Amino acid sequence: MSGSIYGRLFQVSTWGESHGAAIGVVIDGCPAGLKLQESDIQAFLNRRKPGQSKYTTMRQETDQVEILSGIFEGYTTGTPISLMVRNQDQRSRDYSNIASVYRPGHADYTFTQKYGFRDYRGGGRSSGRETIGRVAAGAVASALLNELGIHICTYAKSIGPICVDESDYHYNEINENKLYMPNNEIAKHASEYLDKMLENSDSAGGIIECRVEGLPVGIGEPVFDKLDSCLAQAIFSIGAVKAFEIGDGFHVAELNGSTNNDAFYVKDNEIHKKTNHSGGVLGGMSDGDTLIFRTAIKPTPSIAQPQQTVTEDKKNTELVIKGRHDPIIVPRAVVVVESMAAITIADLLLQNMHSRLDGIKKFYDC
Amino acid sequence: MSGSIYGRLFQVSTWGESHGAAIGVVIDGCPAGLKLQESDIQAFLNRRKPGQSKYTTMRQETDQVEILSGIFEGYTTGTPISLMVRNQDQRSRDYSNIASVYRPGHADYTFTQKYGFRDYRGGGRSSGRETIGRVAAGAVASALLNELGIHICTYAKSIGPICVDESDYHYNEINENKLYMPNNEIAKHASEYLDKMLENSDSAGGIIECRVEGLPVGIGEPVFDKLDSCLAQAIFSIGAVKAFEIGDGFHVAELNGSTNNDAFYVKDNEIHKKTNHSGGVLGGMSDGDTLIFRTAIKPTPSIAQPQQTVTEDKKNTELVIKGRHDPIIVPRAVVVVESMAAITIADLLLQNMHSRLDGIKKFYDC
Amino acid sequence: MSGSIYGRLFQVSTWGESHGAAIGVVIDGCPAGLKLQESDIQAFLNRRKPGQSKYTTMRQETDQVEILSGIFEGYTTGTPISLMVRNQDQRSRDYSNIASVYRPGHADYTFTQKYGFRDYRGGGRSSGRETIGRVAAGAVASALLNELGIHICTYAKSIGPICVDESDYHYNEINENKLYMPNNEIAKHASEYLDKMLENSDSAGGIIECRVEGLPVGIGEPVFDKLDSCLAQAIFSIGAVKAFEIGDGFHVAELNGSTNNDAFYVKDNEIHKKTNHSGGVLGGMSDGDTLIFRTAIKPTPSIAQPQQTVTEDKKNTELVIKGRHDPIIVPRAVVVVESMAAITIADLLLQNMHSRLDGIKKFYDC
Amino acid sequence: MSGSIYGRLFQVSTWGESHGAAIGVVIDGCPAGLKLQESDIQAFLNRRKPGQSKYTTMRQETDQVEILSGIFEGYTTGTPISLMVRNQDQRSRDYSNIASVYRPGHADYTFTQKYGFRDYRGGGRSSGRETIGRVAAGAVASALLNELGIHICTYAKSIGPICVDESDYHYNEINENKLYMPNNEIAKHASEYLDKMLENSDSAGGIIECRVEGLPVGIGEPVFDKLDSCLAQAIFSIGAVKAFEIGDGFHVAELNGSTNNDAFYVKDNEIHKKTNHSGGVLGGMSDGDTLIFRTAIKPTPSIAQPQQTVTEDKKNTELVIKGRHDPIIVPRAVVVVESMAAITIADLLLQNMHSRLDGIKKFYDC
Secondary structure, eight states: OSEEOOSSSEEEEEEEEEEEEEEEEEOOOOTTTBBOOOOHHHHHEEEEEEEESSSSSSOOOOEEEOOOOSSTTTEESSSSEEEEEOOOOOOGGGOOOGGTTTOOTSSHHHHHHHHHHHGGGGGGGGSSHHHHHHHHHHHHHHEEEEEEETTTEEEEEETTTTEGGGGGGGGGGGGGTTTTOOOOOHHHHHHHHHHHHHHHHHHHHHHEEEEEOOOOOOOOOOOOOOOHHHHHHHHHTTTTTEEEEHHHHGGGGBBBBBHHOOOOOEEETEESSOOOTTTEETTTEESSSSSEEEEEEEEOOOSSOEEEEEEEOEEEEOOOSSSOOOOOOHHHHHHHEEEEEEHHHHHHHGGGGGBBBHHHHHTTTT | OOEEEEEEHHHHHHHTTTTTEEEEEEEEEEOTTTTOOHHHHHHHHTOOSSSSSSTTTOOOOOOOOOOSEEEEEEEEEEEEEEEEEEEOOOOGGGGGGGGTOOOSSSSHHHHHHHHHSSOGGGGGGGGGHHHHHHHHHHHHHHHHHHHHHHHEEEEEETTTTEEEGGGGGOOOGGSSTTOOOOOOHHHHHHHHHHHHHHHOOOOOOOEEEEEEOOOTTSSSSSTTBBBHHHHHHHHTTTEEEEEETTTTTTGGGOBBHHHOOOOOOOTTTTTSSOOOOTEEEEEEEEEOOOOOEEEEOOOSSSOOOOOOEEEEEOEEEEEEEEEEEEOHHHHHHHHHHHHHHHHHHHHHHGGGGGGGGHHHHHHTOO | OOOOOSSSSSSEEEOOOTTTTTTEEEOOOOOOBBBBHHHHHHHHHHHHHHHSTTSSEEEOOOOOOOOOOSSSSSSOSOOOEEEEEEEOOOOOOGGGGGGGGEEETHHHHHHHHHHSSSOGGGGGGGGGGGGHHHHHHHHHHHHHHTTTTTTEEEEEEEEETOOGGGGGGOOGGGGGGGOOSSSSHHHHHHHHHHHHHHHTTTOOEEEEEEEEEEOOOOOOTTTOOOOOHHHHHHHTTTTTEEEEEETTTTGGGGHHHHHOOEEEEEEETTESSSOOOTEEEEEEOOSSOOEEEEEEEOSSSSSSSSSEEEESSOOOEEOOOOOOOOSHHHHHHHHHHHHHHHHHHHHHHHHGGGBHHHHHHTTTTT | OOOOOOOOSEEEEEEHHHTTTTEEEEEOOOHHHHHHHHHHHHHHHTOSSSSTTTSSOOOOOOOOEOOOEEEEEEEEOOEEEEEEEEEEOGGGGGGGGTTEEEOOOHHHHHHHHHHOOOOOOOOOGGGGGHHHHHHHHHHHHHHHHTTTTOEEEEEEETTTTTEGGGOOOOGGGGSSSOOOOOOOHHHHHHHHHHHHHHHTOOOBOOHHHHHHHHOOTSSSSHHHHHHHHHHHHHHTTTTTTEEEETTTTGGGGBBBHHOOOOEEEEEETTTEEEOTTTEEEEEEOOOOOOEEEEEEOOOSOOOOOOOEEEEETTEEEOOOOOSSOOOOHHHHHHHHHHHHHHHHHHHHHHGGGGGGHHHEEEEEEE
């Protein structure tokens, strides 16, 4: 791993800035023989595209992906897969008044301290557009997981203070509202909340939840590359994430062993758990149950309200951010969370293959 | 990184099981010239040792560390540092009734599925004793951080439902009570709660909080090795962790941009933040403020109450765990959290050194 | 590192096949502030381009590089640098008769066994065009090395049996003949030899030598990432390489300690070596002397002479390779060798920065 | 990989200096279920032990290995395997006159420049004793390879100018003479040559050759982790190595395509090569033939003859090395070469398992 390379066997190398020529990703380690075409990837990218609702940014991009390598006659060849999306609508003039100012809540300050200067246009590498590479790679990882009977379902559990309780989950409604909430009714209330945010030139955050079904038991590499460790890193690498939890999450701090342990039982010669407080991870490895995790996304920092801040040459100043900005990024982040989960799980599925000698001998016909 | 190797430049490779001959760690990449002796490491290990209070396990181990390599005349040489602690009190007989049973809440089941069998004695590699290697390495990392003016303070913020509010923090009291809580008075209440757990043959969890002072701005490697990403992975790799958050954490989901952004201002020609909702991390890099994170530890799974479970040959059974077990591991986990934070930060401090050409030219006198 | 990612801090991720849409590379870890423009990279690529002499392939490609990310206002930003070259002349029809045949000396057979099938057009990923990504990255690494006063000189020491002895080296003539030999006169003889190869529908190999000046002492990471180890891996990763040696190379096997050791002496308060049998590497680290290494390139496997081989469905057959093929690749490989050396040295220069505590404290102003 | 950690899945982390408390290795990623006991490892270590013949050093060490973790009831558990050998005979006084002097041909100078100071006793980390860790790990890797029907044969092909031609190979005689040459008769001549070296207070080098049988086709990860690339790095990481070649090696530079290509043919429905100029590697992957490589070891730098050198405070001086030193290390290096080959191949065998989707689906019963 490195700054822009994630994974050990299924490796993802992202590149590109908001206002550069293009944004993309190179996937190294995807096994050969996977059926893959541009539309598979485009479907994922369309879920993060700007301009989907009145609440997401008005930047006009078609975000058409191009497969540059790694596919032959419709199947992956086992060689690196290079995917690219050209930037089209990069209106630099929108950012001129912030070129020498550190926007609160953004990486401007830290980036400049680290590198000496920054591409100030649109957030540069810290821009939400950087997620294009992750999502494109996530589409490939998901195709691989589907072949192995593993499916991921991701949604906005809460937008601001409006939350969907588990008892109100209608999974089929996730794609029926523009906020990707698992309940159309509650999504309406969230909409009204966001209308207020737009009026107040403010923004909101939310919580995204993700469930993975079909994982074999034992996925994860103790002790440092545990399934939950790797997921935590992957999800936290998404901009604006400030929290991550598995299963009962922070609530475990108030439980007792008797209320938190998941009892085992056998049915039809298969082992099951009575409850799922663990969230599908035990000892850092998948336990056969649904993998459940949640992450909190902070409110979009770019708001039109006047803010106190400083200039690059250390003078106090007031900033009013102009231009087009998301009052909420949670809906667009849903597919990003799903993508990072897919990439992480794909990587660990590959790593798990060499855990036992008998499995290796069987693979090599010994 | 791999299953048992953590880090990119400051690399930590742990080994050892609960009932094996010894437990240890090899640290590769520690710079030469750091003053280091066994007592520095022993001080850290003593904070995790069993038998410290009536609430921690009664296993008798002196856990004396031996430095086997990497030090010459009191200073690190830049070569790998090998540290080892011999296991002494490994009473195997305590575990005989669970050899072929999967204990709820433990890694027995997942471990056996992954590897085909397991060392059932005392939890094997999943045992809490595995943290000896991490803590020994954490002592070395901390010594390095101290040389750079960076200090870490870690404590139990809550034990079960008993929580210390930030307004009641008395940092100097952390080492005055056996629960490492930042308030002796509240620690007493927590004690009473734990006495009840012991009576009920049950266990409790808690929340550990960690603050880091003195970090230079810009530490962290976007986009995948961000400071918060790496910390999340490091902390989640500790057994029993189920949640991790930075700054306002999950609470950000209910805030707005106007209430979550930290305004910048200049004072004495230095840039500061008015508030610290970010918890010291912005865009995945340190922002000069105190780094603050929290993690939730689940209740110890080993309780004496009867539990429903299954045998390795898939038969339903009831399990009563005998022997000596922690009703609470949070106090002993405090130094483990601190160690993983130290190791992660040390690694990122080294990685940051090659971010800018001018810094590299200065280093090489060009 | 992985199949298509090289390096630990200065990381190079290549992608692309001979007949895919494009070929490229992503460089992660290049420090910010390095002056860089397309012409710097184009200069390197032009040295490997096809169609330079009658001895190199007649494939028509302009190989124009495009910088897609990582540069802002003429300087690297510290973010990933994505470089791409579009394939133009991919005449698939030239390869139709070999689609289901394993060409001797090529990776067809091994590739198909490993991945189940292969992109048979033009050698796919095993094609010499894959080196475009390496050379583009090599240009960036070289720019970095130049900033640090390090310079690399690479040339063809021998073509087939025609060899230039060290006493006949005229470094200034390297770029004056199309074979990149350090002696125009001897290059003429080599030309005549190659004319004969063309007549015989045969091919030749050769030896490339490389000298690096200006390396600081101590570059290389014992014990596994030694300077010579990393160079050996980097050079051997180039297709057609079958040997690598440093300094006196294989000849050391016949020397004695008294004739192989390089004595030290002091002059003008600086330490020097009387001789350079070590080739500039001692204990796996640079010793301040010129770094000298050599590599042997095998003859191009694609020859027009009839060859005995097999089909993919295991039938014996005779193969006559049609189309355009290099009778010699050594001249075009010179810049590839130079590029891999530059990338490797850049990576180790960055890794060396954290060897000593005093250097780290100085960097962080402690 | 890092300075002291080698490998991507089968990872080897060595530690220890010549005069430290002990020397050892941690192996992470060895699959569970491999039968392993101390005697398996001891057999390998005994081949490198000092004091085997009058030509090897007189340092008295029993080099008894202790398994500290990773084994349970005679089988590997899939957890890290820690192996250790205590240093016993560390006569520091033998090195007092060289504490502040840079010995020619040794790493004293480069090590001190890199780290600021060095453990001068016995070569510290650069000592030949460092290979103990590699050889112990090599024993484990070899046990794994044997399970997969892969066998390695290594020997001294030449000692100084005394060389065994391939036509004179008697493999069964390798372990019958103390020089590990594949011909007792020629080994006698080599002995006489070494007697002369001892008389002259000089030393000699040699060439080690290695053959691997039974490799499946397709092992190696293009483009950077090719089989030959990884072997080159692994072998070159051994101290005193100055050259490495595969198959026809440097000789390919004088061959033509027609004489260097290996023709394919089918027999009994299996694909074979008529010749083996490739040395068993094609396109960076194993081609089913015997893998053959050679490496050159330079003469031991520590000779008793007076040598010109410098002191640490930059004064010219003459050095006479006292104490016990190998006039030849080639015989003891044979098992080190074999070990590094075993480790590299084991790692690549594991990495190869995820190349194809059908193999992955089969593994997961999909």
